[in-house]
Amino acid sequence: MSLMKPLGGEVSVHMAAPVTEVWDLVSDVTRIGEFSPETFEAEWTHGATGPEVGARFRGHVKRNGVGPVYWTPCTVTACEPGEVFEFGVGLDDKHLNTWGYRMAPEDGGTRVTEYFRLTPAWYLRGYWLVLGRLRGKTNERGMRTTLERMKAVVEA
Template identity: 70%
Template structure:
């Protein structure tokens, strides 16, 4: 039996800040450009103005920090203040992947986990089988960078 690579990953960083302070960063998509090495700006769209299930936003991405830029349409799928903020990336007709943040109070601060998972489809399985190892390393590095930059801000 062939073992297919996992269609997702996660990175966790402990921050010396309460969940409420971390929540303000992870759920404010307009600030992602301060933290992410690939998504350099984002804006609420379709009349959405803040984090809630069903809210839409678009992220302006420069893959691997090089090459052409593009806008990725996103929709908030889980919004539990101070616990989980998750969004899908794709069109109304098709979700390509999901990204999110889990917040867990721990040792007087917050353990913050950023994660992604590809939606299982023939396209994503072929893509991930061919490029998953490379893209996975890039995603892990990007998630760690994002979380470390957030940590620096919430611990100021």
């Protein structure tokens, strides 16, 4: 049944750079504006100064690069240097979706996978049923753009 499929997607890119360099880039939320086609800036909040589980930040988003501009509150939910950096979007423990990066050594460089998952709430399942294919493709294009821009930086 299509409503039970995962509500999300992912994109992977190989980067000719060590895992430590890639980690430093993906876990520094203050640099996301250099790479993302939708989130043009981010800042640590609530006393956070860097990546760790529970650290909070907010992203300044312009949906599809043309929509309304708004801030989204985020909380780091997984933080294993060189392996995974993940954060939930939404207030406190009520995350609407989760975004993250997984890293693994590969062919002298790093395989980086950016992913997103919507929280499996009934209203998000309805949204995904109606707009999921379109939004999923938009997110996949955005993730590929983000990763390719990061790749250009770490390979320079």
